[in-house]
Amino acid sequence: MDRDIRSVEDVLDLLDGLFATEADRWSADGSAWWDGFYADRSKPVPFFVAKPDEHLVSYAERGLITPGRALDLGCGPGRNALHLAALGHEVDAVDLSPVAIEWATGRAREAGADVRFHRGDAFALTAAGAELGGPYDLIHDSGCFHHLPPHRRISYLALLERVLAPGGHLALTCFAAGAMGSELPDAAFYRQGGLGGGLAYTPESLRWIFSELEEVELRRMSDEPADSAHFGEPFLWTALFRRPDNR
Numbered sequence: 001m002d003r004d005i006r007s008v009e010d011v012l013d014l015l016d017g018l019f020a021t022e023a024d025r026w027s028a029d030g031s032a033w034w035d036g037f038y039a040d041r042s043k044p045v046p047f048f049v050a051k052p053d054e055h056l057v058s059y060a061e062r063g064l065i066t067p068g069r070a071l072d073l074g075c076g077p078g079r080n081a082l083h084l085a086a087l088g089h090e091v092d093a094v095d096l097s098p099v100a101i102e103w104a105t106g107r108a109r110e111a112g113a114d115v116r117f118h119r120g121d122a123f124a125l126t127a128a129g130a131e132l133g134g135p136y137d138l139i140h141d142s143g144c145f146h147h148l149p150p151h152r153r154i155s156y157l158a159l160l161e162r163v164l165a166p167g168g169h170l171a172l173t174c175f176a177a178g179a180m181g182s183e184l185p186d187a188a189f190y191r192q193g194g195l196g197g198g199l200a201y202t203p204e205s206l207r208w209i210f211s212e213l214e215e216v217e218l219r220r221m222s223d224e225p226a227d228s229a230h231f232g233e234p235f236l237w238t239a240l241f242r243r244p245d246n247r
Helices: 008-016 028-038 054-061 079-086 098-111 150-163 186-192 203-209
Strands: 069-073 090-095 115-119 136-142 164-175 214-220 236-242
Touching: 008 150, 028 098, 054 079, 054 164, 054 236, 069 079, 079 090, 079 098, 079 115, 079 136, 090 098, 098 115, 136 150, 150 164, 203 214, 203 236
Parallel strands: 069 090, 069 136, 090 115, 136 164
Antiparallel strands: 164 236, 214 236
């Protein structure tokens, strides 16, 4: 007889278990899927190319973000982490995939960039007393949030509460409803045991989820041509939120 639920984390772990093993792309056990995804570096995947997100470049050019401590969630091959380091940020970058971290580390070495890469679950790495305690002036997420099941938004918001500095920013990129990602209601994902490749969001849903933060900008990502120095796909939302100074 199992009677072992006594905390919110116990409930979150239970809900994780309602998903099929192959659907897991958010916990430490999901690293194998991402290892396979990143194994072939020659695949024509737009974000395999070593160039930063267009909105991240724009935020810096407009003075919306300034150099400080930065945490790059789901950093993949490190393209945005390297850009943040080049801007003068002190960067920690996290990914579940050892293959992605190896690729990113090699890129940083070639570029002479000082980035601290960490392999593992960002929720565990930023837990109380863990390796990445913050505070961070910028948390950047290009494509991690939309791979979380609905209940793990609780973990995501708790991460922000723990390590995002007052006055700090969250720069987020995620699937845009009507363009990419599943638009099923939250409850449906638990009935089908999968996330359909990722969740789509509307501006209203993002504003509701991050309502404790101040919205600086929320728009569709610019459609950048292949020869652009920046990455941009219009099926994504880009958002910049700021944590109030008194939080």
